[in-house]
Amino acid sequence: MTAQLKLAPTSTYKALTPQTVTGWLEAQPTIAAILGGKAAEWQAREVGDGNLNLVFIVEGPKGSVVAKQALPYVRLVGESWPLPLSRAHYEYYALTEQQAWAPAYVPKTYLHDHDMALTVMEYLTPHIILRKGLVQGKRYPKAAAHLGSFLARTLFHTSDYFLTPVQKREKVAQYLTNTAMCKISEDLIFDEPYYAAPLNRNTPELDDVAAALRADTALKLAVQQLKAGFMNKTEALLHGDLHTGSVMVTEDDTRAIDPEFAFFGPMGFDIGAILANFFMAAFAQEGLETSKGERAAQAAWILEQIEVIWNTFSAEFTALWNQRSSTGELFNARIATPELQAEALANVLKGIEQDALGYAGCKIIRRIVGLAHVEDFEAIADTTRRASAERKAIAFARRLILERSNIGSVSNAVKAAQT
Amino acid sequence: MTAQLKLAPTSTYKALTPQTVTGWLEAQPTIAAILGGKAAEWQAREVGDGNLNLVFIVEGPKGSVVAKQALPYVRLVGESWPLPLSRAHYEYYALTEQQAWAPAYVPKTYLHDHDMALTVMEYLTPHIILRKGLVQGKRYPKAAAHLGSFLARTLFHTSDYFLTPVQKREKVAQYLTNTAMCKISEDLIFDEPYYAAPLNRNTPELDDVAAALRADTALKLAVQQLKAGFMNKTEALLHGDLHTGSVMVTEDDTRAIDPEFAFFGPMGFDIGAILANFFMAAFAQEGLETSKGERAAQAAWILEQIEVIWNTFSAEFTALWNQRSSTGELFNARIATPELQAEALANVLKGIEQDALGYAGCKIIRRIVGLAHVEDFEAIADTTRRASAERKAIAFARRLILERSNIGSVSNAVKAAQT
Numbered sequence: 084m085t086a087q088l089k090l091a092p093t094s095t096y097k098a099l100t101p102q103t104v105t106g107w108l109e110a111q112p113t114i115a116a117i118l119g120g121k122a123a124e125w126q127a128r129e130v131g132d133g134n135l136n137l138v139f140i141v142e143g144p145k146g147s148v149v150a151k152q153a154l155p156y157v158r159l160v161g162e163s164w165p166l167p168l169s170r171a172h173y174e175y176y177a178l179t180e181q182q183a184w185a186p187a188y189v190p191k192t193y194l195h196d197h198d199m200a201l202t203v204m205e206y207l208t209p210h211i212i213l214r215k216g217l218v219q220g221k222r223y224p225k226a227a228a229h230l231g232s233f234l235a236r237t238l239f240h241t242s243d244y245f246l247t248p249v250q251k252r253e254k255v256a257q258y259l260t261n262t263a264m265c266k267i268s269e270d271l272i273f274d275e276p277y278y279a280a281p282l283n284r285n286t287p288e289l290d291d292v293a294a295a296l297r298a299d300t301a302l303k304l305a306v307q308q309l310k311a312g313f314m315n316k317t318e319a320l321l322h323g324d325l326h327t328g329s330v331m332v333t334e335d336d337t338r339a340i341d342p343e344f345a346f347f348g349p350m351g352f353d354i355g356a357i358l359a360n361f362f363m364a365a366f367a368q369e370g371l372e373t374s375k376g377e378r379a380a381q382a383a384w385i386l387e388q389i390e391v392i393w394n395t396f397s398a399e400f401t402a403l404w405n406q407r408s409s410t411g412e413l414f415n416a417r418i419a420t421p422e423l424q425a426e427a428l429a430n431v432l433k434g435i436e437q438d439a440l441g442y443a444g445c446k447i448i449r450r451i452v453g454l455a456h457v458e459d460f461e462a463i464a465d466t467t468r469r470a471s472a473e474r475k476a477i478a479f480a481r482r483l484i485l486e487r488s489n490i491g492s493v494s495n496a497v498k499a500a501q502t
Numbered sequence: 503m504t505a506q507l508k509l510a511p512t513s514t515y516k517a518l519t520p521q522t523v524t525g526w527l528e529a530q531p532t533i534a535a536i537l538g539g540k541a542a543e544w545q546a547r548e549v550g551d552g553n554l555n556l557v558f559i560v561e562g563p564k565g566s567v568v569a570k571q572a573l574p575y576v577r578l579v580g581e582s583w584p585l586p587l588s589r590a591h592y593e594y595y596a597l598t599e600q601q602a603w604a605p606a607y608v609p610k611t612y613l614h615d616h617d618m619a620l621t622v623m624e625y626l627t628p629h630i631i632l633r634k635g636l637v638q639g640k641r642y643p644k645a646a647a648h649l650g651s652f653l654a655r656t657l658f659h660t661s662d663y664f665l666t667p668v669q670k671r672e673k674v675a676q677y678l679t680n681t682a683m684c685k686i687s688e689d690l691i692f693d694e695p696y697y698a699a700p701l702n703r704n705t706p707e708l709d710d711v712a713a714a715l716r717a718d719t720a721l722k723l724a725v726q727q728l729k730a731g732f733m734n735k736t737e738a739l740l741h742g743d744l745h746t747g748s749v750m751v752t753e754d755d756t757r758a759i760d761p762e763f764a765f766f767g768p769m770g771f772d773i774g775a776i777l778a779n780f781f782m783a784a785f786a787q788e789g790l791e792t793s794k795g796e797r798a799a800q801a802a803w804i805l806e807q808i809e810v811i812w813n814t815f816s817a818e819f820t821a822l823w824n825q826r827s828s829t830g831e832l833f834n835a836r837i838a839t840p841e842l843q844a845e846a847l848a849n850v851l852k853g854i855e856q857d858a859l860g861y862a863g864c865k866i867i868r869r870i871v872g873l874a875h876v877e878d879f880e881a882i883a884d885t886t887r888r889a890s891a892e893r894k895a896i897a898f899a900r901r902l903i904l905e906r907s908n909i910g911s912v913s914n915a916v917k918a919a920q921t
Contacts, residue, residue: 128669243733248688249681251733256678259671269831277837300842307833307846314662314670314831412733413689414726418696424719429728497536 089348095198096168099152104139108150109195114203119145134159134455135166135343140206145345147208148193153343159455160282161175166263170343171200172386173261177345178202178229180232180254180320184240188233190338207331207338214327216372217364218462220381224361227388227466229337230330231395238350239311239403241320243413244431251412255317255347264323265314270444272449273310277303288470292477293452307486309441317347325353327360328457351438354396358439359446359480361389362500363459366476370463386497393439393493397432437487439495444483514617515574515587520546523558523569530613533622538564553578553874554585554762561624566627567612572619572762576875579701584683589762590619592680594832596764597621599673599739600652603659607652609750626750626757633746635788636783638883639800646807648756649749649776650814657769658822660739662832663850670831674736674766684733691868692729696722701873707889711896712871724903727862736766740833744772745829745865746779747876750850770857773815777858777912779901780808781919785895789882791896805916812858812912816851823847856906859915863902866895 099107108114118125118401120143131138131151139150153171157164175195176474182189189498193360213226243251277297285293293498296302322329323344331338368382404424409416414427450498451473460476479500483490489498518526523661528541537544539562541756550557550570554577558569572590576583578865593612610624613721632645662670694702696716704712711724715721741748742763750757768920784804828835833846869876870892879895882888898919 243730248733252681252684256675259675259678262668264670266672274834274837300839300845303837303842304845304849307837310851311832312660314667315736317736321594333667413730415693418693418722418726423722424718426723430723431725439519490828 093198096155096200098137098154099139099150099201100201101129102141104141106152108141111203113193114148116145117148117193120160120402131158133168142206147206148203148207150201150309152201158170165269168200170261170264171195171202172197173258173345174341174343175202175428177320177322177342178259179206180241181237181322181339185233185236188229188236188337188339190340193386207336210331210333210336210338212328213330213337213362214360214458216332216424217327217385218367218458220368220371220378220382222384223332223334224398225335225336226330226332227361228395230339231392231397232399233337233339234354234357234396235399235403236326237322237401238319239248241347242318242350243409243410244404244411246411248252248412254320257345258320261316261344261346263344268323268344269314270454271453272349273306273313275450276453277306280362280454283452284454284456285452286460286466286470286473288466289452289473289477291403292474296448296452296477296481298448299481301485302481305352305441306445308436309445309484311398313349313352313442316349317389318349319347321346321350321353322440323348323353324355325356326457327357327364327365330357339459349438349442351440352434352442354393354435354439355442355444356447358389358496359443359450360457360459361392361442362456362479363450363476364446365389365500366479367459367463370460370465370468370472383501386500389497391492393436396457397436400432401428404431425484436493439493440483440487440490444480444487447480447483451477506862509786511613512617515819517556517573517618518558518571518618518620520548520558520571523560524620527560527567527569527622530622532612533567536565536567536612537562541796548839550577551620554589561625564901566625568609568625569620569622577660585686587619589680590614590621591616592683592764593762595676596739596741596761599660600656600741600758600761603853604652604655607648607655607756607758609759610770619897624639626755626759628724628894629750629755629757632724632751632756633779633877635751635781636746636804637786638830638876639787639790639797640753641800641803642753642756644754645749645751645756646780647814649758650811650816651774651818652756652758652820652885653744653769653773653811653815654822656741657772660766660820661737661769661830663830664826667831673739673862677739677765680765681761684765685768687742687763688729688733689888690872692732692876693723693865695868695872696725699873702871703873704871705879705885706869707885707894708892708896713891715871715896716899718900720904721900724860725864728864728903730862731768731857732771733767735768738766738769740765740767740772741775742772744775745876746776747781747899749776768857768861769854769860770859771856773854773859774863774866776811777808778862778869778914779876779878780804781862782807782866782869782876782895783897784919785891785898786878786882789879789884789887789891798852803921805919806818806917809913812855816855819851820847855912858912859906859909862907862915863899866902882904 104127105122105125126137126141127141130140137152141148154167156162157166178192194203322342329341364384365385368378372378460469460473523546524541524544544562546558546560548558556571560567572587575581576585597611613622712921748760784801787801791797879888915917
């Protein structure tokens with residue numbers, strides 16, 4: 084199955100509004116049945132606070148749905164930055180793949196309309212965006228373990244440790260044309276923070292840090308090497324943008340949303356993304372305090388969650404590896420004794436962990452001196468205090484990238500962040 | 503452009519014979535014009551000595567051509583091992599790509615017929631297969647430099663150091679469906695030598711070596727890690743089977759043929775393949791002697807050529823890297839100062855060299871204890887002498903795989919082979 088690409092809107096495409104979305108959904112029997120009653124009774128509102136899409140919440144007498152529709156440009160920037168609608172299809176494919184392996188951790192999808200670049204899915208309520216919760220000082224005791232489990236299940240089952248080469252290459256091909264979204268990552272994560280790109284911005288007090296990064300040859304070299312892995316390592320199907328703004332939570336439930344950047348890349352990229360965002364949440368806590376020490380315990384708790392994410396990932400990945408019998412092309416049972424299997428797994432996990440630390444560093448830096456920033460730091464109104472937190476985060480990120488083989492493990496990285 | 507796949511023969515496909523090939527070519531005006539005169543005057547003979555295809559040489563009063571046609575099965579094994587005709591298309595695509603960057607080192611193509619899985623190309627004469635020449639004790643003074651140049655030009659220009667991400671991913675996708683040919687490599691190079699696969703064979707005196715390889719956990723682990731790179735590293739378009747039997751030479755001319763295994767993989771795989779076959783040629787020389795010391799100078803000359811291949815590759819790759827201005831997504835000029843460029847290039851070359859040593863080791867082992875053997879060793883009629891040469895080659899190959907980071911360079915590997 085090869086992705087049907089649509090790089091420009093067809094005549095059928097029409098961006099919906101809160102006024103028109105109910106009429107469109109009424110014509111879809113499966114959705115009308117979920118919502119119940121008549122379209123006239125349905126309430127629709129647009130809540131897209133992301134950078135790219137329209138997101139409608141539609142509620143009826145019987146149920147509710149979210150309708151997510153791609154716009155043919157980057158919402159954050161405007162029509163001057165066109166972006167193909169095809170990302171809606173990749174997101175739908177990825178949600179479908181993730182549902183197969185980790186159904187508890189992604190929203191259910193009800194309908195995908197190709198020409199409208201629109202997916203109708205479960206309205207997650209009373210969930211909130213994990214990042215907003217962490218900024219508010221809230222704790223979600225199960226989120227970290229759920230995320231580790233989501234990562235282990237989706238990454239293992241889309242890798243050559245589980246799939247046959249035919250299955251794997253078919254899936255790689257399906258996402259290879261998601262080039263426009265990969266290019267956003269290639270530019271915004273790996274390149275723009277390291278030169279004076281026009282849309283970069285930083286807290287004014289950080290001008291010296293930004294300038295130093297752009298003159299840091301060793302760092303830039305290491306970042307480009309990580310970029311080479313991003314571009315050339317088709318290890319597993321990635322979510323592609325797994326930050327805390329792409330995770331919705333309650334006390335008991337955790338869902339990864341918005342996989343429109345999905346592609347086959349290095350496993351460590353997805354893991355590094357979520358670790359980076361937890362690290363930034365921790366570094367931001369002190370700046371968010373209204374009284375001295377108010378957020379110290381919260382910061383410590385967030386750092387603990389980083390270890391939980393990695394340890395859960397590692398344990399579940401290990402269990403999946405050990406459960407497989409003859410599936411998977413790499414380290415297959417026909418050549419690998421149990422002794423070899425154990426050594427191979429340890430090596431594979433070590434490689435993923437090293438990658439994750441490096442990509443985590445890249446993800447922190449791009450959020451402080453690049454185009455797209457995070458609420459964790461932005462919510463610190465006093466720019467002196469914000470800059471102080473960001474400065475520590477950048478120094479830490481630089482160490483993750485350049486010293487990750489010395490740091491050696493996620494656990495040691497957490498210790499380094501604590502001090 | 504996505505590859506048009508044909509996994510089974512259509513009704514149009516018909517395997518040609520020396521009797522029918524002239525009639526088929528007569529209906530192709532471009533080919534008829536090259537050959538001149540009438541089909542009745544043309545001489546055709548079938549010369550396919552490879553493992554997979556039909557190869558016809560057709561000579562007319564004015565000129566000559568080669569017509570290469572895929573069979574829907576592995577010729578070496580028979581109809582019991584089906585193999586898709588689509589490999590003929592990948593070969594044609596790859597020849598076309600190689601012609602764009604290294605026209606001096608590949609045959610010209612005149613015509614490709616999709617349904618017949620047939621390509622008509624330049625008949626290279628008086629060229630002979632490089633492997634046969636080396637077995638006969640002949641020298642081709644330019645072949646090594648030509649091969650280094652072919653590798654630098656084809657690998658650089660199909661990598662992210664030269665292409666935009668859109669160009670690159672389009673090309674990667676074009677070859678991703680060459681799964682059947684990749685699976686042959688995955689099985690025959692990386693797996694089968696390391697377990698008792700039914701089609702394995704070895705010189706009887708080497709049973710102990712074959713058994714030791716199959717119990718060698720460290721080696722098997724390292725080989726599977728190289729296999730992971732083969733499967734997951736889409737660095738550049740590879741020839742995919744660049745041994746000395748895929749190279750045709752005269753004193754002055756060198757052409758790489760038969761890229762039907764073409765796919766996007768690690769550059770070091772192609773380089774390692776050709777290095778491995780030169781190493782095997784060198785290890786075989788003593789066994790080919792009819793009098794003591796007769797081939798010592800030839801063996802030394804062959805080892806020197808290995809350094810020439812690598813040094814030429816490295817120098818030309820460096821020149822291409824330095825010539826590029828703003829092309830290529832990785833280490834692009836927008837972030838990379840000249841200082842960074844130089845350091846990045848050194849790192850990239852070091853990585854390719856390390857990969858090449860590892861893959862060279864894999865390629866040597868598979869030719870001695872796997873299914874497909876090489877004439878270099880097979881031409882040593884005395885199995886005791888053959889086993890002696892093969893035993894040394896295996897021990898050396900094992901070192902290449904396990905100690906390549908200590909060996910450090912192709913030059914040091916050559917020194918290790920000399921002693």
